[in-house]
Amino acid sequence: MLLALDTRWRRFNDETATCSCCGQSFSGVFDVGYDHPDCWPHSGLRESGKDLLQVGEDKLTSDLCRWKEHRFIRCILPLPIKGCEEVFNFGVWGSVAPENFYRYIDDATGEAADFEGCFSWLMNDLPLFETQEPIGCDLTPGPDGHRPKLTAQDSPLAAAQTDGISFDQLLDIYAATGTDIRAHLNG
Numbered sequence: 001m002l003l004a005l006d007t008r009w010r011r012f013n014d015e016t017a018t019c020s021c022c023g024q025s026f027s028g029v030f031d032v033g034y035d036h037p038d039c040w041p042h043s044g045l046r047e048s049g050k051d052l053l054q055v056g057e058d059k060l061t062s063d064l065c066r067w068k069e070h071r072f073i074r075c076i077l078p079l080p081i082k083g084c085e086e087v088f089n090f091g092v093w094g095s096v097a098p099e100n101f102y103r104y105i106d107d108a109t110g111e112a113a114d115f116e117g118c119f120s121w122l123m124n125d126l127p128l129f130e131t132q133e134p135i136g137c138d139l140t141p142g143p144d145g146h147r148p149k150l151t152a153q154d155s156p157l158a159a160a161q162t163d164g165i166s167f168d169q170l171l172d173i174y175a176a177t178g179t180d181i182r183a184h185l186n187g
Helices: 007-012 098-108 156-163 167-176
Strands: 053-055 058-060 064-067 070-080 087-096 118-122 136-140 149-152
Touching (some): 007 167, 070 136, 098 118, 118 149
Antiparallel strands (some): 064 070, 070 087, 136 149
C-alpha cells in the first residue's frame, strides 16, 4: 500500500515508536465519537457520569435519544483511508422518523425482525464536512451487536465515503476534534 511509504503513517501505526519531545506513542487509527446529537439541549452523558440521562420526557443513552418529538439512533459513519485498507469511523447520531425508531428498537431487542434500514438525517457537524444544509443519509443495520451504519447521500461526505480520505485529512479531523498529533509524528 502506498501509505506505507509515509514515515508519519509508519510511526502512527507503530506503538513502539515514541515521540522525541514527549514520549507519546500511537497504535493506529482511532475513531471519533459524539456523545449526543448536536441539537440535544441538555448536558451530555460524559458530563453527567450516567448511562441514562433523563430531563423531563427527554432521554439520552449511549445508543438512543429522544428529544421532544425527535428520535435519534447512534450510528457509525465509515470513511476509508486512501492508500491502505484501514477505515476511520465517526460515531454519529442519525435522526429518524418515530416509526423507524421503534422498528429499530423492536429489531434490536428481538421483538421483531423487520428493520431493514431507513432514511436519516446526520445530526452532528463533522470536521472537513461542515455545511449549512442538512445531510441526508441511508441508515442500515449493522451486524448483530454492532451499531447501524450511515451512508451519506449526494454530498462531499458521500464522495469521501466512496473515494476515501487522505492521511492528512484524517490528521486534520483529529486536530479539529481535540487530538492534534501531527507534530508528534514528524520525528
